[in-house]
Amino acid sequence: MQTGNQADEDEMMAEDAGFEDIEAGRGVVVAGETDARGRMSAATITDRITDGAVFVLSAAGLGRHALSEQGLRLKVLASAVEIDEAPAVGEAWRLGLQPVPAEEGAIGFAAELVDPLFGDLMARGLVEVILEDAEGEPVSFPDDIADRLADAATEAAAPDDSLPAGCGVVATRHCDIMGHMNVQFYGVAFEQATRLLTVGLGLPEGVVLKPTRSVIRFKAEQRLGDAFQVTTRPTMVAPDALAVTHELHNIETGALAASVEYVLIPITAATGATHPFDDETVETAAMLGAEVLAGIDIGPGPTPTEGVRVETYRGSIDPWHCDENGLLSQQALIDRFSSGAGQLLGAIGLSGARIQTDRIGTAAVEYRVRYEGPARNGDALVLESQIAGVRDKVLILRHRLVRPGEEATPLLEIDVVAVMLDLEQRRATRVPADVTERARGLLVETEASAG
Template sequence: MASLETLLSFVNTWECDENDHLNVQFYFSKFEEADRQFRMMTGFSEALVGARRVRHVRYHAELVAASLITVKSYVAFDGPHMLSVVHEMIEGSTGEVCATAIDGYTPNPSSAKQLRTRFKDVEENISKNAIPRGVSASPFSGKPTAEDLIKNGAMVTGRATVLPRHLNAEQKAEDTFALSCFSDAAAHIWERTPMNTAWLDENEYGRVALEQKLSWISPLKHGDMIQVVSTLTSVQDNTFTIRHHLFESRTKRLAAVCDQVSLSMDLNSRKAVPMAEDVRSALVALQS
C-alpha cells in the first residue's frame, strides 16, 4: 500500500499572499489536515510514538490560486528522526511535488521493531525532496528568554492573541496560528535590512521562505497573548536564516521556535534574486 492519499484540497484566493502564491501558514494548515487523516487511516498516535518533536517543511514550487492539491503521506525510518511521518504536497493537475513536510518523532527505542511491523504497509524510504537542507533537522533545544535575546540584538516582531478559531480539537493553538505570527513577523526583520519595503517595491521583488522548521516547546490555549522575538542567525550566498521565538506574554514562557530560510524573488521572472555583496555584509552585521 505504501503512501496514502491523505488530502485532496485547493488553493483559494484568500489563502494567497502579496506574492500571489499560497501563504506558508496554509501550507502548514493543509499538512496538519493531511496528518489528521493519516492518523485516522492508520491508527498512528502520540500514545504509540510520543509527541511530535518538529515539523520541517521545504517549499519546492509555487502553488497559486486555483491550484489542485493532493497530499500523500507515509512513515519513514531512514530519515533524520527515529521515526518520521512524511507528507508530500503535489499539484494535482501536473503531478509536481510543490512542498514536503517531515514530522519527527522519538519513540522509545525498544518499540522500534514493533512500530516497523505495525506501519509496514505505509512505510517508504524518505524522498530526497524532503531531506532538510538549509537548517538542521534537530528539534530546537535551547532555553532562551525574551530579555536575553533582545539584549543580544533580537527584536520584538509581533504580538497576537490566541482566539477560538486558532484551536484544534485538543483546544491547543494549531501550527497555522504560529506560522501566521511568524509570517507577519518576518516582514519586520526584512525591514531592518537593505531589502526593505521600499527596495522590494522599487524592484518588484518579494519576500519568500524556502524552508521552515517548527518546534513546539509548550502549548498555547485560548486567551493566551504572545509576542514574537526574531533574529538573523546565518547568511549564505543568496539566502539568510531567521529564527523566530514565540513567547507567552504573561508568563514569558517559550512556546514555539521556527527557523526559516529566506530569499528575495523577482515577481516577474519568479526566480531568486542574487544577493549583492553590500546587502550580504549588512545582513552579517545584523546577526545575533
C-alpha cells in the same frame, strides 16, 4: 443549479451512493469548518465540491498552466448540495466526483461526501463548470475530455508507497504579497494529513499527535489556481514517537512543491502529558510502512539566545486560533512566523512598499522547527526574530516564540532559509547591497556557523 431539466437533476441527486469515482478531497473536520451544531457547514461542503471539480479538471490536463497558455479560464456556473448527516469535528471524510451529463458546453460532476472508513453517505451534490476565453465568451472543452477525465482517476491516485491525505486548490485568500501560496496554508495541508493519520492509527479520543521536530522544504511555487495533492508515508515508529513524511505535489505538472518530515509524539491534549502508543497502534503504523524502533532521535534542543533580537509579534491566543482541543493550530502558528518575517524583513529594508515597487521579495525554501511545548487558548505570546545568516541570494531568519517572562524556554524555535526572488522572472536574485548591510548589522552568528 443550471441544468436543462430540473427533474433530471432531482433524480440524479436521489441516486444511490457507490459509483466509481475520482477522489477529489479527503480530510478531517476542524472547528473553523463547522456550523452551530459542530458539523461541517453547507458552505464548507460546497467549497469542497467546487475545489474538487477544479482538482479533477487539473488532473485531466486543464490546470492553471495549460489554461494560461491558451488564454482560458474555468468558471463554475452553480452548485447544489444535499446533506444527509454532515461530519462532525474530528471526523474524517472523503469526496468523490463522477462526470455526469450537463448543459451543452458544460462539464457536470456528481459529488459524494462519505465516511472513508465505513462508506456511509454524508452529503451529495452537483456542480457544473464551463471554459471561457479572456473576454468571458464560452469555449468548448477538448474533444477528448471524456478520455482525460477517465485517466484523471489514475493520475489522482496516491503513489504505491504513500497514502492519500488530501488535495486542494490555491485561492486568493491563500496568497501573500509575493504572489504565491503563503507558508501557513502548506501548514494547513500538512496538519490535515497528520489528522488523517491520527484517525487511521485509531488513537483514543483526546490523544493527538504533536510535532516535536520538523523540516519543511519548499521546492516549487504554488500560484493562484494551482491544484495540489497531499500524500503521507509513516517512516519510523517507537512506543513514544512517530516519524512521518508528507508531500504536496502539483497535480497538473506532477512537480513536488513541498514536503515535511515530522517527528510526532502522542500526547493527551487536555494535559500535554505523553500518551505512549499501545501495541496495536505500533502494529498499524508498521502495516502502513513504518519501521519499528525502540526510540527515535528528536535532535538538539533550542539554540543559545545570542545576538540582536527584534520583537516582531506580541499578542494572545484566541479560540478561533485553536483546534477543538484548545491547542494553537498549525495555520495560526505559522501565520505568526510569516507575519514576524514581514516585520524583520521590513527592518532590513524589504518593506511591503519596496517589494511592490522593485518587484523583489523572498520565498522560503526550508523551515527547521523545534517544538518545545504546546501553546493553548488564552496564552500570551511574544515572537522574537533574528538574522542568522546572509548569503549572496539567501537570508536565514530565526524566530523564537515564548510566553512573556519565560524567554529561557521557548515554546517553539524556527530557522527559515529564504531565497531572494525576482517577482517578475520568478527566479532567485541577489540580495540588494543595502539589505545585506542592514542584515549584517543584526547578524546573530558568523556566516560560517550559520549554515
